[in-house]
Amino acid sequence: MKLRRWLLVLMMLLLCLPSVVSTAQAKSSGISIQLDGVKLDSDVSPYILPKVNVTMVPTRVISEGLGASVAWEQSKRTVTIRKDGNTLQLTSGKTSALVNGSAVALDASVQIKQNRVMVPLRFISENLGLKVEWNQSAQRISLFSGPVVAPPPVSTVDEVRGAWISTVFNLDWPSPKSTSEQQKAEYIELLDSLQEVGINTVYVQVRPAGDALYPSELVPWSKVLTGIQGTDPGYDPVAFMVEETHKRNMEFHAWFNPFRANTDVLTASLDPSHVALSHPDWIVNTGKQLYINPGIPDARQHIIDTIMEVVDRYDIDGVHLDDYFYPSNTAFKDDAAYRLYNDGSYTNIGDWRRANINDFVAALDQSIHESKPGVEFGISPFGVWRNASVDKTGSDTKAGVTAYDSMYADVRAWIQNGWIDYVAPQIYWSMSNATVDYDKLVDWWVNEVKGTGVDLLIGHAPYKLGTSEVGWQSASEIINQLKYNRGFSEIKGSIFFRAENILSNPLGFKEQLQSYYK
Numbered sequence: 051m052k053l054r055r056w057l058l059v060l061m062m063l064l065l066c067l068p069s070v071v072s073t074a075q076a077k078s079s080g081i082s083i084q085l086d087g088v089k090l091d092s093d094v095s096p097y098i099l100p101k102v103n104v105t106m107v108p109t110r111v112i113s114e115g116l117g118a119s120v121a122w123e124q125s126k127r128t129v130t131i132r133k134d135g136n137t138l139q140l141t142s143g144k145t146s147a148l149v150n151g152s153a154v155a156l157d158a159s160v161q162i163k164q165n166r167v168m169v170p171l172r173f174i175s176e177n178l179g180l181k182v183e184w185n186q187s188a189q190r191i192s193l194f195s196g197p198v199v200a201p202p203p204v205s206t207v208d209e210v211r212g213a214w215i216s217t218v219f220n221l222d223w224p225s226p227k228s229t230s231e232q233q234k235a236e237y238i239e240l241l242d243s244l245q246e247v248g249i250n251t252v253y254v255q256v257r258p259a260g261d262a263l264y265p266s267e268l269v270p271w272s273k274v275l276t277g278i279q280g281t282d283p284g285y286d287p288v289a290f291m292v293e294e295t296h297k298r299n300m301e302f303h304a305w306f307n308p309f310r311a312n313t314d315v316l317t318a319s320l321d322p323s324h325v326a327l328s329h330p331d332w333i334v335n336t337g338k339q340l341y342i343n344p345g346i347p348d349a350r351q352h353i354i355d356t357i358m359e360v361v362d363r364y365d366i367d368g369v370h371l372d373d374y375f376y377p378s379n380t381a382f383k384d385d386a387a388y389r390l391y392n393d394g395s396y397t398n399i400g401d402w403r404r405a406n407i408n409d410f411v412a413a414l415d416q417s418i419h420e421s422k423p424g425v426e427f428g429i430s431p432f433g434v435w436r437n438a439s440v441d442k443t444g445s446d447t448k449a450g451v452t453a454y455d456s457m458y459a460d461v462r463a464w465i466q467n468g469w470i471d472y473v474a475p476q477i478y479w480s481m482s483n484a485t486v487d488y489d490k491l492v493d494w495w496v497n498e499v500k501g502t503g504v505d506l507l508i509g510h511a512p513y514k515l516g517t518s519e520v521g522w523q524s525a526s527e528i529i530n531q532l533k534y535n536r537g538f539s540e541i542k543g544s545i546f547f548r549a550e551n552i553l554s555n556p557l558g559f560k561e562q563l564q565s566y567y568k
Contacts, residue, residue: 080189081095081096081097081098081105081189081190081191082189082190082191083096083107083111083115083171083190083191083193084190084191084192084193085115085116085180085193085194085195086193086194086195090111090114090115090193091114091115092107092108092110092111093108093110093166094108094110094163094164094166094168096111096171096191097163099158104157104158104170104171104172104173105170105171105172105191106158106161106163106168106169106170106171107168107169107171108166108167108168108169109122109129109131109166109167109168109169110166111171112131112169112174116133116174116175116178116180116193117133118131118132118133118178119131119132119133122167126141127141127142127143127160128140128141128142128160129141129160129167129169131169131174131178133178134178134179134526135558135562136149136150136177136178136179136524136526137149137150137151138174138177138178140156140159140160140169140170141159141160142159142160142161142162143159143160144156144159145159147173149177149516149523149524149557150524150525150557150558152516152557154177154516154518154523155518156170156173157170157173158170158173171191172482173523175193176480176482176520176521176523176524176527177523177524177526178524178526179195179524179526179527179529179530180193180194180195181193181194181481181482181489181530182194182482183482208542209250209542209543210250210251210507210542210543210544210545211248211249211250211251211543211544211567212249212250212251212252212253212303212507212543212544212545212546213244213249213251213252213253213545213546213548213549213552214252214253214255214305214545214546214547214548214549215240215252215253215254215255215305215548215549216255216258216548216549216550217254217255217256217258217263217272217274218255218258218259218274218307218313219274219313220274221548221550222240222548222549222550223236223237223240223254223549224236224237224274224275226277227277230283230284230285233275233283233287234285234290237290237291237294238294240549240553241294241295241298241300242298243553244549244552244553245298245300246564247552247553247560247563247564247567248563248564248566248567248568249300249546249552250299250300250301251300251301251302251303251367251543251545252295252300252301252302252303252549253303253305253370253545254288254291254302254303254304254305255305255306255307256288256304256305256306256360257269257272257305257306257307257356257357258272258274258307258310258313259272259307259310259311259312259313260310260311260312260324260325260326260340260342261273261279261321261324262356262359263275263287263288264286264287264288264289264359264360264363264364265282265286266356266359267359268352268355268356268359269323269324269325269356270320270321270323270324271283271321273319275287278319279319279320279321279324280321280322280323280324288304288360288364289364292364292365292366296365301367301368302366302367302368303366303367303368303369303370303426303428304357304360304361304364304366304368304369304370305370305371305372306353306356306357306369306370306371306372307371307372307374308342308353308371308372308374308375308410309341309342309343309344309353309374309375309376310339310340310341310342310374311324311325311326311333311339311340311341311342312324312326312339312340313339314338314339314340315335315336315337315338315339315340317340325342325352326340329349329352331346332346332348332349332352334382334383334384335383336377336380336381336382337380337381338380339377341376341377341382343384343387344375344376344403344406344407344410345384345387345388345391345402345403345406346387346391347391347409350406350409350410350413351413353410354410354413354414354417357369357414357417357418358417358418358421361417361418361421361422361425362421362422366425367425367426368425368426368427368428368471369414369418369425369426369427369428370428370429370430370474371428371429371430372429372430373429373430373431373432373453373457373459373476375407375457375458375459376403376407376456376457376458376459377457378432378451378456378457379451379456384399384403385399388402400455400458403458404454404458404459404460404463406458407458407459407460408460408463408464408469411429411464411469411470412467412469414427415427415469415470426471426472427469427470427471428470428471428472428473428474428505428507429461429464429470429473429474430473430474430475430476430507430509430545431453431457431459431461431473431475431476432451432452432453432456432457432459432475432476433449433453433475433476433477433478433479433486433491433509434447434449434451434452434453434486434491435452435453435454435461435462435494435498436452436453436454436455437449437452440452440455441454444494445490445491445494446487446490446494447485447486447487447490447491448485448486449485449486461473461475461498462498465498465499465502465504466502468502468503468504470504471504471505472504472505472506472507472542473495473498473499473504473505473506473507474506474507474508474509474545475491475495475506475508475509476509476511476547477491477492477495477508477509477510477511478509478510478511478514478547479491479511479521480514480519480520480521480522480527481521481527481530481531481534482520482521483519483520483521484520488531488534489534492508492534492535492538492541495508496538496540496541499540500540505540505542506538506540506541506542507541507542507543507544507545508531508535508541508543508544508545509544509545509546509547510528510531510532510544510545510546510547511528511547512525512528512546512547512548512551512552512556512559513547513548513551515527515528515551515556515557515559516556516557523557524557525556525557525558525559525562525563526562528546528559528562528563529562529563529566532544532566
C-alpha cells in the first residue's frame with residue numbers, strides 16, 4: 051500500500067512539472083529591453099542571476115539592438131564586442147574583462163544558455179556609452195544612447211574647458227626635487243599638452259597648505275617647490291605661470307585651499323612663519339589635518355589678505371576656491387570660538403558655522419571686485435548641496451556627505467546673493483549611479499543658477515576612469531556627460547580633475563576628449 055501511495059504521489063508530481071517549468075520560464079521571459087524607447091527583440095529570454103542581480107542577454111541583442119560588432123572565439127571561450135572605438139573582451143569563467151586593453155572587474159562572466167552566448171547587459175551597455183535604467187514593477191530595462199538635444203544654445207568659442215593643476219604633494223606640478231629651470235620647462239610642457247587636448251583654462255593650486263607658490267609677506271614658500279617650506283625657489287612661479295599661460299591665449303585662475311592649514315598634523319617641518327606656529331590659537335587639529343578655524347574673524351581676514359596679495363600683484367583671470375571649508379565626517383573642536391564669537395544670533399552651532407563661511411565668501415567677493423572688477427571669483431563646492439530627504443528643495447540623491455550639512459557651505463546663499471561669479475560643483479558620479487545620479491544633479495544645479503546671473507561650470511572626474519565604481523569603465527562616460535551639458539545654456543563649460551588624469555589617458559580619455567573638442 052505504501053509503495054502504491056508513493057508511486058501515485060510521484061506520478062502527480064511528474065504531471066505538475068511542465069506547469070512549474072512553464073511558470074518559471076514565463077517569469078524569466080517577462081523582462082523586456084528598450085533602446086531609446088524602442089523594444090529590442092531577443093531570441094532567448096533575458097534572465098537575472100539572483101546572487102549578483104545581473105541581467106544576462108544574448109549577444110544578438112548587443113549586435114542587432116545596439117549596433118555593435120560581436121565575435122565569439124570558441125577555442126578561448128571569449129566574446130569580443132566593438133563599437134565606436136571601444137573594445138570589450140569577456141571570457142567565460144573569468145572574473146574580469148578587458149575594456150580597451152585594461153582589466154575591469156566583473157560581477158558575472160559569459161554564460162552559454164540554449165546554445166546562445168549570454169553576456170551581462172549593464173556592463174556591456176555602460177562600457178559602450180549607454181545609460182541603463184531598471185524598472186522593477188514593469189520588469190523593463192531601458193537603455194539610452196544619450197539625450198536628444200538641440201544644437202548648442204551658446205557658442206562654444208567662450209566655453210570653459212578647464213583643468214585643475216594640483217601642486218599639493220607635487221601631484222601635477224612641479225616634480226619633486228626639481229630645479230627652477232626644470233620646473234619652468236615642465237610647466238611649459240604641461241600647458242602645451244593640455245592645450246593640444248583642447249583645454250583653454252587652468253586652475254593652478256597656489257596655496258596648497260597654508261603656504262604659497264609666490265613671494266608672500268604673510269605665509270611661507272611652499273615646500274613643493276624646494277622640498278623645504280620657507281625656502282625661496284629663486285624665481286616667482288606664479289608670475290612665470292601667468293605669463294606662459296597668457297602667451298597661449300589661455301586663462302589662469304589662482305586656486306586656493308582656503309581653510310586647510312596643513313595636510314597632516316605634524317608641525318616640526320613647518321616654517322616659523324606658518325600660521326600653525328604663528329597663530330596656534332587659530333588652529334583646529336582634526337586628527338588628520340590642521341585647519342584654520344573659520345569661526346575666528348581675524349583668521350578669516352588673514353586668508354582674505356593672502357588671496358588679495360595675488361589679486362593685487364598678478365594679472366590673473368580669476369580667484370578659485372575648492373571645498374576646504376569645515377571638514378566633513380570628523381569632529382571639529384570649535385566650541386570655545388562658538389561661545390566667544392556668537393553674538394546670540396544663532397541657537398545652534400551649525401547655523402553659526404554656515405554664517406562664518408557666508409561672511410568669508412561675501413567679504414572676499416567684495417575685496418576682489420573692489421580691487422579688480424574684471425577678476426572672476428568662483429567656488430567649486432562638493433557636488434550635493436542637500437539631499438531631498440532632508441530638505442525637499444534639495445536634489446533627488448542619497449549622498450552620505452553634503453555641502454550644507456557636512457561642510458557648512460550654503461552654496462545656495464552664495465548664488466542668490468551674487469557673492470560669486472560662477473559655481474563649479476564637483477559632480478563626481480556617473481550617469482548610471484542610482485544613489486547619486488549625474489543627470490539629476492546637473493538638472494538641480496541648472497535650476498539653482500537659472501536667472502541669477504551666476505554661471506555654472508561642471509566639475510568632472512576623469513580620475514575615476516577605470517575604477518570599479520559603477521559607470522566608470524569607459525571614457526565615454528565623461529563624453530556623454532559633456533553632451534548632456536550642451537542641452538543647458540546655463541552651463542558655461544567644464545573643469546576636469548585633474549591634469550594628470552587627462553594626460554595619462556585613462557581608457558583612451560585623452561584622445562576622446564581631444565576628438566570631442568575638435
